[in-house]
Amino acid sequence: GDSVTQMEGPVTLSEEAFLTINCTYTATGYPSLFWYVQYPGEGLQLLLKATKADDKGSNKGFEATYRKETTSFHLEKGSVQVSDSAVYFCALSSGNTPLVFGKGTRLSVIA
Amino acid sequence: KAGVTQTPRYLIKTRGQQVTLSCSPISGHRSVSWYQQTPGQGLQFLFEYFSETQRNKGNFPGRFSGRQFSNSRSEMNVSTLELGDSALYLCASSLGQGMGTEAFFGQGTRLTVV
Numbered sequence: 001g002d003s004v005t006q007m008e009g010p011v012t013l014s015e016e017a018f019l020t021i022n023c024t025y026t027a028t029g030y031p032s033l034f035w036y037v038q039y040p041g042e043g044l045q046l047l048l049k050a051t052k053a054d055d056k057g058s059n060k061g062f063e064a065t066y067r068k069e070t071t072s073f074h075l076e077k078g079s080v081q082v083s084d085s086a087v088y089f090c091a092l093s094s095g096n097t098p099l100v101f102g103k104g105t106r107l108s109v110i111a
Numbered sequence: 112k113a114g115v116t117q118t119p120r121y122l123i124k125t126r127g128q129q130v131t132l133s134c135s136p137i138s139g140h141r142s143v144s145w146y147q148q149t150p151g152q153g154l155q156f157l158f159e160y161f162s163e164t165q166r167n168k169g170n171f172p173g174r175f176s177g178r179q180f181s182n183s184r185s186e187m188n189v190s191t192l193e194l195g196d197s198a199l200y201l202c203a204s205s206l207g208q209g210m211g212t213e214a215f216f217g218q219g220t221r222l223t224v225v
Contacts, residue, residue: 043216
Protein backbone atom coordinates (compact mmCIF):
# COMPACT_ATOMS: atom_id res chain seq x y z
CA GLY A 1 0.00 0.00 0.00
CA ASP A 2 0.92 3.66 -0.10
CA SER A 3 3.44 4.87 2.45
CA VAL A 4 5.45 7.93 3.46
CA THR A 5 8.88 7.94 5.09
CA GLN A 6 10.23 11.01 6.82
CA MET A 7 13.54 11.65 8.47
CA GLU A 8 13.56 10.88 12.17
CA GLY A 9 13.70 13.76 14.56
CA PRO A 10 14.01 15.65 16.64
CA VAL A 11 15.77 18.32 14.65
CA THR A 12 17.28 21.19 16.61
CA LEU A 13 18.43 24.31 14.78
CA SER A 14 19.55 27.79 15.68
CA GLU A 15 17.46 30.71 14.50
CA GLU A 16 18.18 31.70 10.88
CA ALA A 17 19.61 28.27 10.03
CA PHE A 18 18.62 26.41 6.86
CA LEU A 19 16.06 23.65 7.27
CA THR A 20 15.61 20.46 5.27
CA ILE A 21 13.25 17.69 6.29
CA ASN A 22 13.41 14.72 3.97
CA CYS A 23 10.31 12.91 2.77
CA THR A 24 10.04 10.02 0.33
CA TYR A 25 6.95 8.14 -0.68
CA THR A 26 5.70 4.92 -2.22
CA ALA A 27 2.43 5.05 -4.10
CA THR A 28 0.58 3.53 -6.99
CA GLY A 29 -0.28 6.09 -9.60
CA TYR A 30 0.40 9.77 -9.13
CA PRO A 31 -0.47 11.01 -5.67
CA SER A 32 -0.91 14.51 -4.38
CA LEU A 33 1.69 15.43 -1.78
CA PHE A 34 1.29 17.59 1.31
CA TRP A 35 3.17 19.01 4.25
CA TYR A 36 1.18 19.58 7.41
CA VAL A 37 2.39 21.30 10.59
CA GLN A 38 1.21 20.69 14.14
CA TYR A 39 1.91 23.29 16.80
CA PRO A 40 1.77 22.25 20.48
CA GLY A 41 -1.77 21.50 21.61
CA GLU A 42 -3.20 22.04 18.16
CA GLY A 43 -4.52 19.99 15.26
CA LEU A 44 -2.79 19.81 11.91
CA GLN A 45 -2.61 22.74 9.51
CA LEU A 46 -1.86 22.42 5.82
CA LEU A 47 1.48 24.10 5.13
CA LEU A 48 1.79 23.45 1.40
CA LYS A 49 0.87 20.97 -1.30
CA ALA A 50 1.76 19.82 -4.80
CA THR A 51 -0.49 17.85 -7.07
CA LYS A 52 1.76 16.84 -9.97
CA ALA A 53 5.38 16.16 -10.80
CA ASP A 54 7.72 19.17 -10.73
CA ASP A 55 5.13 21.31 -8.94
CA LYS A 56 6.58 23.44 -6.17
CA GLY A 57 4.42 24.17 -3.16
CA SER A 58 5.33 27.16 -1.02
CA ASN A 59 3.97 29.00 2.01
CA LYS A 60 5.40 31.14 4.83
CA GLY A 61 8.93 30.75 3.48
CA PHE A 62 8.68 26.96 3.29
CA GLU A 63 8.84 25.17 -0.02
CA ALA A 64 8.87 21.63 -1.38
CA THR A 65 9.15 20.26 -4.93
CA TYR A 66 7.35 17.13 -6.15
CA ARG A 67 10.11 14.94 -7.57
CA LYS A 68 8.64 11.94 -9.33
CA GLU A 69 12.00 10.51 -10.40
CA THR A 70 13.21 10.28 -6.79
CA THR A 71 9.72 9.91 -5.24
CA SER A 72 10.55 12.71 -2.86
CA PHE A 73 8.97 15.87 -1.46
CA HIS A 74 11.58 17.41 0.82
CA LEU A 75 10.61 20.43 2.91
CA GLU A 76 13.01 23.39 2.98
CA LYS A 77 13.19 26.82 4.54
CA GLY A 78 16.06 29.21 4.14
CA SER A 79 15.96 30.84 7.57
CA VAL A 80 13.98 29.30 10.43
CA GLN A 81 12.50 31.23 13.32
CA VAL A 82 11.68 30.19 16.87
CA SER A 83 8.00 30.31 15.90
CA ASP A 84 8.61 27.49 13.38
CA SER A 85 9.10 25.03 16.25
CA ALA A 86 6.47 22.35 15.66
CA VAL A 87 5.98 18.84 14.33
CA TYR A 88 5.96 18.53 10.54
CA PHE A 89 4.14 15.74 8.70
CA CYS A 90 4.57 14.71 5.11
CA ALA A 91 1.47 13.11 3.59
CA LEU A 92 0.09 11.79 0.34
CA SER A 93 -3.29 11.08 -1.18
CA SER A 94 -3.92 8.89 -4.22
CA GLY A 95 -7.21 9.32 -5.99
CA ASN A 96 -10.02 9.10 -3.48
CA THR A 97 -7.95 7.47 -0.77
CA PRO A 98 -7.49 9.02 2.65
CA LEU A 99 -4.34 10.89 3.56
CA VAL A 100 -1.38 8.69 4.44
CA PHE A 101 1.02 10.39 6.85
CA GLY A 102 4.65 10.00 7.72
CA LYS A 103 5.60 9.63 11.39
CA GLY A 104 6.32 13.32 11.78
CA THR A 105 9.51 15.26 12.46
CA ARG A 106 9.77 17.46 15.53
CA LEU A 107 11.63 20.72 14.89
CA SER A 108 12.99 22.85 17.71
CA VAL A 109 14.46 26.24 16.86
CA ILE A 110 16.54 27.95 19.53
CA ALA A 111 17.28 31.66 19.71
CA LYS B 112 -15.76 31.11 8.82
CA ALA B 113 -15.70 28.73 11.76
CA GLY B 114 -13.17 25.93 11.64
CA VAL B 115 -13.59 22.29 12.48
CA THR B 116 -14.91 21.90 16.01
CA GLN B 117 -14.30 18.80 18.08
CA THR B 118 -15.88 18.13 21.43
CA PRO B 119 -14.93 17.45 24.09
CA ARG B 120 -11.29 18.56 24.07
CA TYR B 121 -10.29 16.24 26.88
CA LEU B 122 -11.79 13.06 28.20
CA ILE B 123 -10.82 10.54 30.86
CA LYS B 124 -12.52 7.15 30.81
CA THR B 125 -12.10 3.83 32.56
CA ARG B 126 -11.26 0.58 30.82
CA GLY B 127 -14.38 -1.17 29.59
CA GLN B 128 -16.42 2.01 29.21
CA GLN B 129 -17.51 3.45 25.93
CA VAL B 130 -17.02 6.95 24.58
CA THR B 131 -18.52 9.15 21.87
CA LEU B 132 -16.58 11.96 20.24
CA SER B 133 -18.13 14.67 18.13
CA CYS B 134 -16.94 16.64 15.13
CA SER B 135 -18.60 19.59 13.42
CA PRO B 136 -17.04 20.24 10.01
CA ILE B 137 -16.61 23.55 8.28
CA SER B 138 -19.88 24.75 6.84
CA GLY B 139 -20.38 23.34 3.35
CA HIS B 140 -17.90 20.52 3.79
CA ARG B 141 -19.42 17.11 3.18
CA SER B 142 -16.45 14.87 3.89
CA VAL B 143 -15.31 14.06 7.42
CA SER B 144 -12.36 11.84 8.28
CA TRP B 145 -11.12 10.59 11.64
CA TYR B 146 -7.55 9.85 12.65
CA GLN B 147 -5.94 8.45 15.76
CA GLN B 148 -2.62 9.99 16.79
CA THR B 149 -0.30 8.25 19.22
CA PRO B 150 3.42 8.72 19.93
CA GLY B 151 4.19 5.16 18.85
CA GLN B 152 2.03 4.74 15.77
CA GLY B 153 1.76 8.30 14.56
CA LEU B 154 -1.34 9.29 12.61
CA GLN B 155 -3.54 6.39 11.65
CA PHE B 156 -6.68 6.65 9.54
CA LEU B 157 -9.90 5.43 11.17
CA PHE B 158 -12.69 6.15 8.71
CA GLU B 159 -14.10 8.66 6.27
CA TYR B 160 -17.68 9.71 5.68
CA PHE B 161 -19.10 11.55 2.72
CA SER B 162 -22.76 12.56 2.60
CA GLU B 163 -23.62 10.17 5.44
CA THR B 164 -21.95 7.17 3.76
CA GLN B 165 -18.78 5.54 4.99
CA ARG B 166 -16.38 5.76 2.06
CA ASN B 167 -13.18 4.37 3.53
CA LYS B 168 -12.26 2.46 6.66
CA GLY B 169 -8.90 1.95 8.28
CA ASN B 170 -7.53 -1.12 9.94
CA PHE B 171 -9.13 -0.80 13.37
CA PRO B 172 -11.22 -3.31 15.31
CA GLY B 173 -14.98 -3.23 15.24
CA ARG B 174 -15.01 -1.47 18.63
CA PHE B 175 -14.38 1.70 16.64
CA SER B 176 -17.40 2.96 14.75
CA GLY B 177 -18.65 6.20 13.37
CA ARG B 178 -21.50 7.90 11.62
CA GLN B 179 -22.33 11.11 9.84
CA PHE B 180 -25.55 13.02 10.06
CA SER B 181 -27.44 14.88 7.36
CA ASN B 182 -25.88 18.17 8.49
CA SER B 183 -22.42 16.59 7.96
CA ARG B 184 -21.64 16.50 11.67
CA SER B 185 -19.95 13.27 12.61
CA GLU B 186 -19.51 11.16 15.69
CA MET B 187 -17.15 8.34 16.44
CA ASN B 188 -17.73 5.77 19.13
CA VAL B 189 -15.30 3.47 20.87
CA SER B 190 -16.78 0.67 22.92
CA THR B 191 -15.10 -1.47 25.57
CA LEU B 192 -12.21 0.93 25.96
CA GLU B 193 -8.69 -0.41 26.36
CA LEU B 194 -5.63 1.34 27.75
CA GLY B 195 -4.16 1.37 24.25
CA ASP B 196 -7.02 3.53 23.01
CA SER B 197 -5.50 6.50 24.82
CA ALA B 198 -4.68 8.93 22.03
CA LEU B 199 -5.44 12.22 20.37
CA TYR B 200 -8.39 11.74 18.01
CA LEU B 201 -8.40 14.18 15.12
CA CYS B 202 -11.24 15.00 12.80
CA ALA B 203 -10.70 16.54 9.38
CA SER B 204 -13.23 18.00 7.00
CA SER B 205 -13.00 18.75 3.31
CA LEU B 206 -15.28 19.83 0.51
CA GLY B 207 -15.19 16.42 -1.08
CA GLN B 208 -12.84 13.78 -2.29
CA GLY B 209 -10.28 13.77 -5.00
CA MET B 210 -6.68 14.57 -5.66
CA GLY B 211 -5.32 17.58 -3.88
CA THR B 212 -8.43 18.25 -1.82
CA GLU B 213 -7.34 20.13 1.27
CA ALA B 214 -8.29 18.65 4.62
CA PHE B 215 -8.89 21.01 7.55
CA PHE B 216 -8.25 19.55 10.99
CA GLY B 217 -9.84 20.24 14.33
CA GLN B 218 -7.83 20.60 17.54
CA GLY B 219 -8.60 17.05 18.50
CA THR B 220 -10.02 15.21 21.49
CA ARG B 221 -7.44 13.92 23.94
CA LEU B 222 -8.76 10.60 25.30
CA THR B 223 -7.10 9.05 28.31
CA VAL B 224 -8.15 5.55 29.35
CA VAL B 225 -7.25 4.57 32.92
